[in-house]
Amino acid sequence: MVEFSGWRVKKNDKMFGSLGKESGSVYQCTNDDVLLEQFCLTKTELKLNETLLLLRIRRTNMSDSGNYTVEWVFNRLESNDKEWIRLDVIKGKHAQ
Numbered sequence: 001m002v003e004f005s006g007w008r009v010k011k012n013d014k015m016f017g018s019l020g021k022e023s024g025s026v027y028q029c030t031n032d033d034v035l036l037e038q039f040c041l042t043k044t045e046l047k048l049n050e051t052l053l054l055l056r057i058r059r060t061n062m063s064d065s066g067n068y069t070v071e072w073v074f075n076r077l078e079s080n081d082k083e084w085i086r087l088d089v090i091k092g093k094h095a096q
Contacts, residue, residue, distance in 0.1 A: 004072065005021060006020040007046065009055060010068070010069040010071070011039070011067070016044070063089075070084070
């Protein structure tokens with residue numbers, strides 16, 4: 001039986017966090033990659049807000065640019081249901 005279990009988030013095809021479907025589930029960061037774990041712990045938030053799934057990235061800089069994917073997970077397997085966005089952070093110029 002195929003059962004929905006939650007979501008996982010990736011940056012450039014590397015998973016950095018997940019959220020279970022249960023009410024009150026806590027967003028968890030993976031520790032497979034030290035840099036992505038720090039990115040997840042200090043800059044990101046994934047939460048379910050009524051019917052919307054929100055991925056928030058705070059205090060962006062140029063190293064945060066990349067392809068971000070949110071995947072719906074069924075029985076811990078990757079489903080075909082994905083949403084992705086390309087984030088480009090451009091260094092700004094300050095007027096003097």
